[in-house]
Amino acid sequence: MKTEFYTLGSFEFPADAVVIKGKLEAEGIPVFLRDEATINSDPLISAALGGVKLQVYSSDRERAKEIFDEVRNYATDNLGNPVVCPNCKATKSEIYYSRSNVFYKLFPFFEPRKYQCMQCNFITKPAR
Ligand SMILES: [Zn+2]
Numbered sequence: 001m002k003t004e005f006y007t008l009g010s011f012e013f014p015a016d017a018v019v020i021k022g023k024l025e026a027e028g029i030p031v032f033l034r035d036e037a038t039i040n041s042d043p044l045i046s047a048a049l050g051g052v053k054l055q056v057y058s059s060d061r062e063r064a065k066e067i068f069d070e071v072r073n074y075a076t077d078n079l080g081n082p083v084v085c086p087n088c089k090a091t092k093s094e095i096y097y098s099r100s101n102v103f104y105k106l107f108p109f110f111e112p113r114k115y116q117c118m119q120c121n122f123i124t125k126p127a128r
Contacts (some may be wrong), residue, residue, distance in 0.1 A: 004059075005058060007054070008056055012052075013051070014033070017054050074094065083124045087122035093115040093116060
């Protein structure tokens with residue numbers, strides 16, 4: 001029998017993934033982090049690969065998603081207010097990295113920050 005995994009999310013920084021991992025494990029859900037070794041040895045390369053992936057067994061998928069939704073931090077603006085989606089007015093947005101070209105793949109911190117609404121997937125580009 002093949003073991004199926006579900007990728008709950010990707011994290012740019014291993015520390016973020018470790019926080020979520022701790023919450024899930026406290027609920028009795030086994031968690032697997034991928035690519036963490038790569039990240040710690042070379043941050044630039046690991047960012048280009050998409051950071052740390054947090055995986056759970058497919059059988060734990062629904063429970064893991066519920067817990068993840070409770071503990072994840074939604075994006076906030078510079079004043080700490082939740083980013084409001086201009087399309088559906090939801091406040092559940094995440095930072096969105098398009099990484100559309102090689103330059104940003106190598107230097108993701110130069111990419112202008114955007115947000116993606118978790119409800120309707122609308123991508124917001126905040127005014128500067
Ligand atoms: Zn929306």
